[in-house]
Amino acid sequence: GQNIDQPTEMTATEGAIVQINCTYQTSGFNGLFWYQQHAGEAPTFLSYNVLDGLEEKGRFSSFLSRSKGYSYLLLKELQMKDSASYLCAVIAGDYKLSFGAGTTVTVRA
């Protein structure tokens, strides 16, 4: 099975930067996803990393180090609408997507 760890909660101020770390232990690693989930809504895709390095998409960036079993999601220029749960998920083997428990980010004015 997979072991995926991420912090439970984080709080930051509007306009600031927040970094959500995710560590994992898995065999047959085939990529790591980040999803955003607002309360009462479906998770929505943010990013996918399979090679080491940084992937940037506007205000959101995701980093992966396969050798360290480590990823982070970087949220820049935080907005109130970024308050949500952020889910780290690892795909191992073929289709098995295993999720962390999620990090609830609260953005304060």
Add this chain to the structure above:
Amino acid sequence: ETGVTQTPRHLVMGMTNKKSLKCEQHLGHNAMYWYKQSAKKPLELMFVYSLEERVENNSVPSRFSPECPNSSHLFLHLHTLQPEDSALYLCASSQGTDYNEQFFGPGTRLTVL
């Protein structure tokens, strides 16, 4: 809107009831999934269907019975559930099962009394 719809959005049922959850995807995908999301716990994969064939049953109790009549529809039939089965049940779809982004529906909030 992600292109995946689920009905009902909320369901309250007794332990002796039989009910079904429905999922429909409008994305032309050929793989569909059921997940269970309990408070403060990771999403748990329950079932995977690829090309309408069940390819994964992740040790789910038999009181949960999935059905995939075609590539666009997925059902989860429920009977004699327990209060601990109360959770958010999420459906997802993807194009193939290999490392592809999964699109999630909004979920059905299930409460078992």
